[in-house]
Amino acid sequence: MTPLLVLPIVIPLLTAAVTLLAHGSPRTQRTVPVAGALGLLVAGVLLLWTVERQGILVLQLGNWPAPFGITLVADLFSALMVAVTSLIGAAVAVYSLVAIDETRERFGYHPLLHALLASVCGAFLTGDLFNLYVWFEVMLMASFVLLALGGGRPQIEGAMKYVTLNLVASAFFLAAVGILYGVAGSLNMADLAVKLENGSAPGVTTVVAMLFLVAFGIKAGVFPLFFWLPASYHTPPVVVSALFAGLLTKVGVYALIRVFTLLFVHDVGYTHTLILVIAGLTMITGVLGAVSQNDFRRILSFHIVSQIGYMVMGLGLFTRLALAGSVFYIVHHIIVKTNLFLVSGVVDRLRGTLQLSSLGGLYESRPLLAGLFLVPALSLAGLPPFSGFFAKLALIHAGFEAEQYLIVGVALAVGLLTLVSMMKIWAEAFWKPLPPDAPETPVQGGLSLMVGPIAVLATVTVLIGLGAGPLFEISMRAADQLMDREGYIRAVLGDGS
Amino acid sequence: MELLLAVVVGGLYAGGIYLMLRRSIVKIIFGLALLGHAANLLIFTSAGLTRGRAPLIPVSGSVAGGTLADPLPQAVILTAIVISFGVVAFALVLFRRGWQAAETDDPDVLRITET
Numbered sequence: 001m002t003p004l005l006v007l008p009i010v011i012p013l014l015t016a017a018v019t020l021l022a023h024g025s026p027r028t029q030r031t032v033p034v035a036g037a038l039g040l041l042v043a044g045v046l047l048l049w050t051v052e053r054q055g056i057l058v059l060q061l062g063n064w065p066a067p068f069g070i071t072l073v074a075d076l077f078s079a080l081m082v083a084v085t086s087l088i089g090a091a092v093a094v095y096s097l098v099a100i101d102e103t104r105e106r107f108g109y110h111p112l113l114h115a116l117l118a119s120v121c122g123a124f125l126t127g128d129l130f131n132l133y134v135w136f137e138v139m140l141m142a143s144f145v146l147l148a149l150g151g152g153r154p155q156i157e158g159a160m161k162y163v164t165l166n167l168v169a170s171a172f173f174l175a176a177v178g179i180l181y182g183v184a185g186s187l188n189m190a191d192l193a194v195k196l197e198n199g200s201a202p203g204v205t206t207v208v209a210m211l212f213l214v215a216f217g218i219k220a221g222v223f224p225l226f227f228w229l230p231a232s233y234h235t236p237p238v239v240v241s242a243l244f245a246g247l248l249t250k251v252g253v254y255a256l257i258r259v260f261t262l263l264f265v266h267d268v269g270y271t272h273t274l275i276l277v278i279a280g281l282t283m284i285t286g287v288l289g290a291v292s293q294n295d296f297r298r299i300l301s302f303h304i305v306s307q308i309g310y311m312v313m314g315l316g317l318f319t320r321l322a323l324a325g326s327v328f329y330i331v332h333h334i335i336v337k338t339n340l341f342l343v344s345g346v347v348d349r350l351r352g353t354l355q356l357s358s359l360g361g362l363y364e365s366r367p368l369l370a371g372l373f374l375v376p377a378l379s380l381a382g383l384p385p386f387s388g389f390f391a392k393l394a395l396i397h398a399g400f401e402a403e404q405y406l407i408v409g410v411a412l413a414v415g416l417l418t419l420v421s422m423m424k425i426w427a428e429a430f431w432k433p434l435p436p437d438a439p440e441t442p443v444q445g446g447l448s449l450m451v452g453p454i455a456v457l458a459t460v461t462v463l464i465g466l467g468a469g470p471l472f473e474i475s476m477r478a479a480d481q482l483m484d485r486e487g488y489i490r491a492v493l494g495d496g497s
Numbered sequence: 498m499e500l501l502l503a504v505v506v507g508g509l510y511a512g513g514i515y516l517m518l519r520r521s522i523v524k525i526i527f528g529l530a531l532l533g534h535a536a537n538l539l540i541f542t543s544a545g546l547t548r549g550r551a552p553l554i555p556v557s558g559s560v561a562g563g564t565l566a567d568p569l570p571q572a573v574i575l576t577a578i579v580i581s582f583g584v585v586a587f588a589l590v591l592f593r594r595g596w597q598a599a600e601t602d603d604p605d606v607l608r609i610t611e612t
Contacts, residue, residue, distance in 0.1 A: 130573055137580045141587065148591055153598040158610045160595045163588055164525055168517075170584075171532040174577055175539050181570065182543030231610050 004050055005059040005072045005125060007043040008082050011036055012089070012118035016111040026105065030097055033110040037086075037093035040117060044086030051079035052474060056481065056491040058127070066493045067191040073127035073492055076478035077327055081124040081254055084334050087460070088246045089117045091338065091453035092239055098446035099239040099345055104150045112149070116142035116243065123251050127492055129177055130187045132255065136173065136219070140166050143248060146240050147232060158232035165228040169218035176211035183208065190492035193262050193485055202266050209264035209271050213256070220252030222312055223281040226305045230289060233304070234297040234354075238345030241297060245304050246338035250330055253311045257326065260315055261482045268318060276316030280407050283309030283414040290421045296344045296354040296429060299421055300337070303380065306414055307333050313411065314395055317402045323479035325394030328472055332379070332387040332464060339376040339457040343369065346450050347429060356425065361434030369451065370430045375458040377426065379465065381419035387464035390472060502542040509535035521602050522592050529588065533581035537574045544570035 015036025022028035051057055051074050059072040074082070093113065100109050119138035126132050144166075148159035181187060183204050184195040196205055214225070221229045229249070233241050256275075264271055286306025293299045311333065314326025346369055347362065348354050363370040379386030392415060399408035464471055481487060513531030516524040549564035599607055 130576075134576065134580070137584065141584065144587060144591070148594070154610050156591065156595045156598050157607045159591055160522070160607065161610070163591060164517075164529065167529050167584060167588065168532065171529070171536050174533075174536040177573070178536065178540030178570070179543050181540065181573070182545065187569070187573075235610055 002059055004043070004047050005057055005074055008040060008047060008086065008121035008125065009118050011040045011043055012114040012121065015039075016114035016118065019114065020108065020111040023108075026102075029105060029110055033093050033114060034090075034097070036114060037090040037117070040121075041086040041090040044083040044121075047074060048076075048079040048083040051076055052477075056488065058491050067186055067188045070131050071127035071188060071190070071492055072125045073190075073488070074125055075481045075488060075491075076474060077254075077257070077482060078124045080327065080331055080474065080478060081250070082121050084331050085117065085120050085124065085247060087457075088243070088334060088338050089113075091342070091457055092243050092246075095242075095342055095345070095450055095453045096239050098449045099349075100237060101150070104237070107149055109146070109149060112142050112146050113243070116146065116247075120247050120251055124254060127189050128187055129180070129189055129192065133170070133173055133177055136251070136255075137170060139248070139251065140170065143244060147236050147244075149236070149240075151236065155235045158235035161228050162232040165218055165225075169215050172211055172218070173215035176208050176215055179204070179211070180208050188492070189258070189262055190489045193489055194493070196263055196266065199266075205264065206267055206270065209260070209267075212259050212264070213271070213275070216252045216256045216259070217278070218252075219249065220256060220312070221249045221282075221305050221308050222278050223285050223305075223309075226282070226286070226308075229305060230298060230301045233301040234295065238297070238341060238348055241301075242338045242341030242345065245300065245341050246334045249304055249308055250311075250334055253308060253326075253330060256312065257315050257323070257482070261318075261323070262485055262488060265485070272316050272318045275312060276404065276407060279309045279313035279316050280410045281309075282306065282312065283410055287414045287417040287421070291417055291424075293421075294356050296347060296356060296359070296425060297341070299425060300340050300344065303418065303421070304337060306418065307337065307380070309414070310392070310395055310411060313407055314398065316407075317395075317398050317404060319398055319402055320476070320479050320483055321394060321401060322398035323482050324472065324475040325391060325398050327478045327482075328394055328475040329391040331471065331475070332391045332461070335457050335460055335464075336376040336379045336388065339454055339461065340373070340380065342450070342454045342457070343373045343376070346447065346454070349447065349450065356428035358435060358437070359429040360432045363430040364433075370426075372451070372454050372458050373430065374426065375461055377422040378419075379461050381422050382415045383419070385462075385465045387461050387468070389465065390468040394472065394475075498546055499542060502538060502546070506535050506538045506542060509538065520605060522595065522604055522607075523602060525604070526585065526588055526592055530581070530585050533577070533585070537577055537581075540570050540574055540577070 015032060018032050019029055057074045061070045119135045123132055123135040144163055147162055148156055183201055184192050186192050186195055218225045283306045286302050290299050290302035311326050311329050314322040351359055379388040382388040382392040396408050396411055509531050513528045516528030544567055547566050549566040552561055552565040552568050554561045
């Protein structure tokens, strides 16, 4: 039981170290990352399975008792996130074998990829606020280099914007941690939850909560803090975009959900209503941005923003069903969004451009790829029987139950606009005939290694859609655990407190 | 002492944000560094300034007596300093590459990734 909690962090770190040491051997540099990613997948699924059967797992690192040492905690929400991260990690590791050029490989693409996976898993598993900050920084460092690696001017420019805004977010996060320590005198999240509940300064606590909202909001890309995202996500190699799109912003959303269910629930009427308003505005601005774009990857980037709105909406409604909807939505979104970016990578490889105006004819020449695009695209828009439908259904149901009709209307309208822009990609890139002036690029080999992960992720999307029951039941139980703060606190601090 | 440090922290934040708003990518980095320092001093101040000894337990006893300084904020700040050192070093290199690629120090010219 104990090693399971460390494995999702240790496996990718070890993989990164070995890959780094095997600097001179390209073959080792290619086999070890795939093996490591598959190992992580096994560990992630095992962790989810164990947490699902045994409840919240807790590990006190170095055997220091809870509020003093660093604690690793895996409740169902964390375990789900780790499992889905490991799935994405495996898909991306295989896809990278053909999608990443030799120069980037030589400059350490594979170790960075695994450092990123380790830090994302670490952020999901930690039960300590400062430790969360450290994992965020590890994640930022890895993502900075991945984003800038081997690039020309657009990539460097995108990276500069990304780096600046994320560092500002880190500064806010650090300041918030500091003030919170001054107020409550602890950094362990369970301990903080107890101390804030009995705290005497609700005003200061709300201020700190807002600081966390800004810090995590920048990372998650919510309105009005998302501008770094569409300015940078379309510049690096597609597979890096796919990884970022799937995982990074979701770590921000995870952190938001964690602190606003565990720590800051003293003034729900103020904080969570604000979050709900932000969620609505995020959906609208994201989808409007997407509709106005004409580049495959830029459309997808703006859709990340609008989809973040849905996840945050569940947190804003703050009921059991709404949180379950959020959890379900994050799981569905990570898979679908990564997959869409991976499809755009194949399109880029086939045609050499992602401008919709010079694309076309892909349905005729590559019907399988077209089908593999449609599955995640329709799922993203929320059409049955794919996973997105059930995710949206739960959120909208929760919205009606909470009598928040405005946000429900926004969510439905944004779903429709999502469908519009997905159909735009479909019509332009796949359905219309190839324009005569389109640049002709020879098809390079190795496409099967790119299409393979896409097919696997698309299958998972369909499976989640067809068998939504089990995953939704797990999401409900994860939401139960999120609402039941006492359970989390007892698991971390022991029965004595 | 708290008041003095509060003024210093506020000044650092103001200076950092002012520098970041200037039209120069070099000043953005200086601004980021100042924000980091401000956050570190903020932790130091808000955790409470105590005039005390290091929390070491003497060899002869099992409990450290007297007034002790809280070691945790110092550990936190030390970690944060190391992290921000690495991050600022990376940002410097990245911004230098950006300057080489775009041959400008003006962030307003860096618009080719926008629409």
